[in-house]
Amino acid sequence: MNANASFKTLRLDQVGRDFGAMHALRDLSFEIARGEFVALLGPSGCGKSTALNCIAGLLPTSHGSIWLDDRRIDTLASEDRGFGMVFQNYALFPHMSVRDNVGFGLRMRRVPATQAAPRIERAIATVQLEAQAHKLPGQLSGGQQQRVAIARAIAIDPPLVLMDEPLSNLDAKLRLEMRAEIRRIHQGLGCITIYVTHDQDEALSLADRIVVLRDGAVRQIGTPQELYAKPAHLDIADFMGFRNQLRGTLVQQNAFPANVSVGLQFGDSTLFGFTRETVSGGQAVAAIRPEDMQIVGAGEAGVDAIVDAIEYRGRSFFASAHMKDGQKLYFASADRLELGSVVRLGASPQHVLVYSGA
Amino acid sequence: MSDAPALRTRLAARGFDGITLLVLPAALLIAGLFIYPFAYGLYLSFRPKDGSVFGNYLKFIADPYLYETIGRTLWLALPVTLLNLFFAVPVAFRVRLMHRQRLLTTILVLPITLGTVLVAEGMLNYFGPQGWFMRSLHLIGLANFGSFRLVHNYWGVFISLIITGFPFTFLLTLSYVTGIDPALEQAAATLGARAMERFRAVFLPLLAPGMAITFCLSFVQAYAVFPSAVLLGQASGETRVISIAAYQAAFEQYDYSMASAIAMIMAAVQLVIVTAVLALRALAYRGPAGGGKG
Numbered sequence: 001m002n003a004n005a006s007f008k009t010l011r012l013d014q015v016g017r018d019f020g021a022m023h024a025l026r027d028l029s030f031e032i033a034r035g036e037f038v039a040l041l042g043p044s045g046c047g048k049s050t051a052l053n054c055i056a057g058l059l060p061t062s063h064g065s066i067w068l069d070d071r072r073i074d075t076l077a078s079e080d081r082g083f084g085m086v087f088q089n090y091a092l093f094p095h096m097s098v099r100d101n102v103g104f105g106l107r108m109r110r111v112p113a114t115q116a117a118p119r120i121e122r123a124i125a126t127v128q129l130e131a132q133a134h135k136l137p138g139q140l141s142g143g144q145q146q147r148v149a150i151a152r153a154i155a156i157d158p159p160l161v162l163m164d165e166p167l168s169n170l171d172a173k174l175r176l177e178m179r180a181e182i183r184r185i186h187q188g189l190g191c192i193t194i195y196v197t198h199d200q201d202e203a204l205s206l207a208d209r210i211v212v213l214r215d216g217a218v219r220q221i222g223t224p225q226e227l228y229a230k231p232a233h234l235d236i237a238d239f240m241g242f243r244n245q246l247r248g249t250l251v252q253q254n255a256f257p258a259n260v261s262v263g264l265q266f267g268d269s270t271l272f273g274f275t276r277e278t279v280s281g282g283q284a285v286a287a288i289r290p291e292d293m294q295i296v297g298a299g300e301a302g303v304d305a306i307v308d309a310i311e312y313r314g315r316s317f318f319a320s321a322h323m324k325d326g327q328k329l330y331f332a333s334a335d336r337l338e339l340g341s342v343v344r345l346g347a348s349p350q351h352v353l354v355y356s357g358a
Numbered sequence: 359m360s361d362a363p364a365l366r367t368r369l370a371a372r373g374f375d376g377i378t379l380l381v382l383p384a385a386l387l388i389a390g391l392f393i394y395p396f397a398y399g400l401y402l403s404f405r406p407k408d409g410s411v412f413g414n415y416l417k418f419i420a421d422p423y424l425y426e427t428i429g430r431t432l433w434l435a436l437p438v439t440l441l442n443l444f445f446a447v448p449v450a451f452r453v454r455l456m457h458r459q460r461l462l463t464t465i466l467v468l469p470i471t472l473g474t475v476l477v478a479e480g481m482l483n484y485f486g487p488q489g490w491f492m493r494s495l496h497l498i499g500l501a502n503f504g505s506f507r508l509v510h511n512y513w514g515v516f517i518s519l520i521i522t523g524f525p526f527t528f529l530l531t532l533s534y535v536t537g538i539d540p541a542l543e544q545a546a547a548t549l550g551a552r553a554m555e556r557f558r559a560v561f562l563p564l565l566a567p568g569m570a571i572t573f574c575l576s577f578v579q580a581y582a583v584f585p586s587a588v589l590l591g592q593a594s595g596e597t598r599v600i601s602i603a604a605y606q607a608a609f610e611q612y613d614y615s616m617a618s619a620i621a622m623i624m625a626a627v628q629l630v631i632v633t634a635v636l637a638l639r640a641l642a643y644r645g646p647a648g649g650g651k652g
Binding site: 056057058077078079080081082083084085087089091092093094095104105107108109136138152153156162 | 539541546
């Protein structure tokens with residue numbers, strides 16, 4: 001039924017795409033195994049949609065090659081690749097019923113109606129739209145349209161399902177529901193899913209692996225756990241919720257096998273942490289999540305700060321403060337602190353990631 | 359205080375408020391410049407010189423020199439409209455993808471601004487016996503068939519209607535074509551549809567209602583052909599279109615009643631064609647041409 005049914009890996013080899021003098025995508029290389037769910041994550045304009053369109057064949061590549069096992073596919077037209085794609089605006093055919101939309105790919109493949117019908121019904125059942133199968137897309141809600149788009153993409157049993165920010169048009173509650181749904185559908189299919197998003201929560205909760213892009217190039221590839229705990233660069237740390245970024249002077253370095261333990265001095269106080277990239281020169285930046293900063297005793301390692309604002313967050317308080325040199329700090333506190341009071345804030349060294357300050 | 363809402367509120371709920379008054383000047387204009395002349399013409403058509411009611415209409419259907427103008431005009435207007443539509447769709451599809459769309463559109467639209475008489479003048483010079491085109495044909499020995507001509511016959515009018523009608527058809531078509539979400543084509547491509555299948559299964563059904571409207575407007579325009587039929591055709595022969603018959607009745611025989619009757623017949627023919635096309639359109643899908651929430 002499908003020439004691609006028994007593939008094992010998708011491989012991108014130095015794929016690039018230029019628009020005139022602009023490099024929208026540069027040397028994108030990675031390999032995805034069958035069954036994996038990979039998220040392409042990055043801010044808008046980072047090249048993630050370009051990458052997806054290149055894989056889908058909607059945009060020719062300028063360099064490099066794309067392989068499904070040892071079959072080169074970047075030279076094929078989109079219609080010959082047989083990948084399922086879910087578009088950001090769903091791109092449902094407005095003049096066709098849900099059933100005809102879902103069956104479109106099979107009709108184009110000249111699958112006889114008797115064989116197509118059960119496959120269409122199965123795809124519709126997968127997204128739980130049996131009761132809507134006769135309706136036109138315009139008669140459906142946004143969430144239902146989204147499900148039709150997914151059903152249409154999976155009905156052709158594609159080796160690869162490509163999703164371009166599929167949840168960005170849905171409200172927050174529906175987005176959480178569909179997230180679980182997409183994960184469930186992926187697990188049921190056993191294909192590769194490549195999912196483009198700018199929402200790190202979505203990427204962390206859905207993906208087996210995340211490819212972080214910036215300015216058309218890969219910044220980091222890793223599991224959600226790796227990205228969450230050990231972002232490779234400061235901009236990724238920023239993206240991953242390391243809201244405190246304190247600029248200080250490097251005072252000591254001890255080489256450990258994996259990382260380098262460093263001390264960062266802020267005026268007369270010091271924080272200790274581990275470097276995530278090569279740090280040279282005197283200046284460096286310590287990145288710490290607000291929830292990893294605690295109030296510590298006067299004699300312990302930490303920085304002094306004056307409380308500026310405090311807000312109630314249910315389980316705890318969330319405070320902002322500033323240090324003597326004016327740098328802002330955010331932290332969680334069990335108690336309601338007095339505005340203007342001075343607190344000493346510390347963090348355990350494994351939660352302090354030190355990046356080059358240049 | 360009364361429980362019922364004020365008259366003003368009740369009117370506003372039905373869509374009548376201060377702003378509704380702004381419709382008035384346009385309504386008066388339409389009534390004065392369109393409805394009244396039409397009604398008067400209709401009335402006039404039933405007051406023939408012979409004193410009967412249907413005399414003009416009976417005369418029209420009895421006289422081949424008159425009733426054959428319907429067929430002659432259709433024989434020009436229908437193929438021209440279809441051909442224009444046939445050309446406009448692929449050109450619009452191509453232009454849709456172009457970066458310098460505005461430049462090309464401007465060039466294509468130029469004939470609209472020229473007017474039919476100037477186009478006719480140009481064609482007489484270019485395609486006429488002493489024009490470049492015919493002289494070049496002579497030069498390479500292709501025009502020695504004796505009767506081969508491109509002006510003062512059916513083809514002269516045909517070509518001029520194409521030239522003046524195409525930009526109009528094209529602009530309308532372009533607006534319908536660009537109204538179709540390009541993601542739909544991409545979606546169809548990822549699902550395995552080749553270019554021809556994408557056109558047939560996705561574009562054509564979404565374009566059909568717009569093409570019906572475009573057809574009607576282009577057809578009505580072509581059916582009313584007058585200057586080019588006189589200047590480039592044979593006004594008493596194969597391009598004696600219905601508007602020429604009306605003109606002759608009014609300004610050569612001074613029979614305004616007959617002229618009105620011919621104008622009414624002309625309107626009726628257009629109405630029949632337009633109604634038929636719109637009835638076909640009603641069978642097609644007519645919703646939005648986008649693929650979901652934008």
